[in-house]
Amino acid sequence: MSPRTLIRDATVVLPGEDARTSVLLDGGRIAAIDAAPHTRADEVVDAAGLHLLPGVIDDQVHFRDPGLTHKEDLRTGSMACAAGGVTSFLEMPNTVPQTVTVDALAAKLALASRRCVVNYGFYIGATTDNLAELQRAGRTPGVATPGIKIFIGSSTGNMLVDDQERLEEIFAETTLPITAHCEDESTVRANRSRLEARGPLTVHDHSRIRDHRAAVTATRRAIDLAVRHRHRFHVLHVSTAEEVGILAAHHDLVTAEACPHHLFLDTSDYGRLGTLAQMNPSLKSPEDRAALWQGLRDGALQIVATDHAPHTLEEKAAAYPASPSGVPAVEIVLPLMLDRVNRGACTLQDLARWMSDGPARIWDIVGKGRIAEGYDADLVLVDLSLAREVRNEEQITKCAWSPWHGTTLRGWPVRTWVGGRTVFARGAHGTGGTDASGGAGTPHSAHARNTNPAFVETMPVGGEITFDHARGGYWATEM
Ligand code: DOR
Numbered sequence: 089m090s091p092r093t094l095i096r097d098a099t100v101v102l103p104g105e106d107a108r109t110s111v112l113l114d115g116g117r118i119a120a121i122d123a124a125p126h127t128r129a130d131e132v133v134d135a136a137g138l139h140l141l142p143g144v145i146d147d148q149v150h151f152r153d154p155g156l157t158h159k160e161d162l163r164t165g166s167m168a169c170a171a172g173g174v175t176s177f178l179e180m181p182n183t184v185p186q187t188v189t190v191d192a193l194a195a196k197l198a199l200a201s202r203r204c205v206v207n208y209g210f211y212i213g214a215t216t217d218n219l220a221e222l223q224r225a226g227r228t229p230g231v232a233t234p235g236i237k238i239f240i241g242s243s244t245g246n247m248l249v250d251d252q253e254r255l256e257e258i259f260a261e262t263t264l265p266i267t268a269h270c271e272d273e274s275t276v277r278a279n280r281s282r283l284e285a286r287g288p289l290t291v292h293d294h295s296r297i298r299d300h301r302a303a304v305t306a307t308r309r310a311i312d313l314a315v316r317h318r319h320r321f322h323v324l325h326v327s328t329a330e331e332v333g334i335l336a337a338h339h340d341l342v343t344a345e346a347c348p349h350h351l352f353l354d355t356s357d358y359g360r361l362g363t364l365a366q367m368n369p370s371l372k373s374p375e376d377r378a379a380l381w382q383g384l385r386d387g388a389l390q391i392v393a394t395d396h397a398p399h400t401l402e403e404k405a406a407a408y409p410a411s412p413s414g415v416p417a418v419e420i421v422l423p424l425m426l427d428r429v430n431r432g433a434c435t436l437q438d439l440a441r442w443m444s445d446g447p448a449r450i451w452d453i454v455g456k457g458r459i460a461e462g463y464d465a466d467l468v469l470v471d472l473s474l475a476r477e478v479r480n481e482e483q484i485t486k487c488a489w490s491p492w493h494g495t496t497l498r499g500w501p502v503r504t505w506v507g508g509r510t511v512f513a514r515g516a517h518g519t520g521g522t523d524a525s526g527g528a529g530t531p532h533s534a535h536a537r538n539t540n541p542a543f544v545e546t547m548p549v550g551g552e553i554t555f556d557h558a559r560g561g562y563w564a565t566e567m
Pocket of ligand 1: 150182243244269366367368369395397398413414415
């Protein structure tokens with residue numbers, strides 16, 4: 089059982105207002121807000137001067153497990169989540185084997201139940217010939233998934249589906265929500281051949297190969313499919329101003345997200361970071377970056393997600409274009425955003441909407457994403473005044489680097505609860521593991537109909553939480 093915990097005197101980010109109050113956690117849920125200061129509890133946390141937010145829900149991570157676990161695994165990826173205040177993640181199918189069958193999905197869920205310290209869910213990936221599996225995934229009891237991932241544009245893992253007939257079939261004949269990586273393959277190939285003809289490629293060419301046109305063409309194409317088939321659709325990692333404009337017109341059926349690398353970096357960072365700034369979709373201009381922030385403020389983009397995509401430093405050191413695309417971010421996304429709050433560029437209410445309530449609504453994750461009575465006790469306590477430098481050697485992610493190495497950020501998580509149990513605490517005492525039961529999916533709008541309930545699972549983590557001095561926090565012991 090999760091302990092009865094009183095978090096006293098925090099500034100609590102409630103739906104619509106921040107309030108200085110106390111929150112009681114019991115039985116894995118938020119039992120009371122504005123609890124009496126002397127309520128009986130197993131632990132009282134004095135949170136004066138700190139802010140309590142709903143745990144972050146990250147709807148796009150690549151945790152490489154099974155098959156590519158030299159880069160990351162579900163244990164290290166979920167521990168990095170805990171340190172970053174991410175209490176639920178949805179993971180992508182480009183593992184080895186790929187998650188493209190109901191059996192592979194079931195195997196991944198079983199693996200996660202043993203390895204994860206935060207809540208998890210897994211997409212099923214589309215291929216050119218797995219329609220029956222995509223259909224089955226929507227109605228197989230006990231093997232739940234938030235939706236179908238399509239790579240309409242190739243990236244890590246050879247999962248490209250860009251044949252129009254196949255795409256029509258998937259949008260027409262499946263019921264789960266669809267999400268996609270949108271970069272137009274023929275544009276990418278044509279750009280690449282043109283540039284290769286001029287001489288050896290450098291990493292600066294990555295944004296010329298995967299250019300604006302590639303992103304916009306594929307996003308338009310995918311939205312057209314969603315609209316014609318009236319299929320609930322979410323655009324992953326939007327990178328251009330033009331896509332933001334297109335998305336503003338399709339609110340009812342199509343949702344979209346921005347990632348920290350596109351929000352905080354741009355093409356001017358290649359000189360400094362080299363291939364550490366290489367990801368798909370590529371970095372764009374400072375003007376695109378500004379348009380993404382505006383899109384979040386206007387609601388054309390609803391959420392922030394990481395696209396956490398770890399590769400080792402050795403792999404990233406290969407000469408472009410042999411270097412792999414992707415950057416890690418789950419443990420750094422919240423500090424990056426809190427730093428923006430400290431600079432007055434957005435509010436904690438914005439963060440709660442973009443990073444917790446928004447993803448819960450988009451993916452129909454009931455009982456998560458808000459600090460409200462009866463909701464799951466998935467929470468993160470942050471210290472807005474704490475300034476720390478991001479250091480590669482302190483990263484929990486197995487790849488052990490960050491594009492923000494050397495950057496000082498103000499605003500860091502100090503403690504994270506999943507289902508009322510502490511999964512991370514910075515230099516303070518904590519107890520627990522995680523064992524509550526997961527949320528269940530229900531529709532949040534006429535178009536957002538997830539027919540597959542309970543796709544976000546909360547895992548039982550056995551053993552004690554022990555303090556790890558090297559990592560500066562409390563961690564569940566290995567099982
Ligand atoms: O840069 C990326 N890396 N983008 C993706 O879509 C996939 C990811 C990966 O898995 O490495």
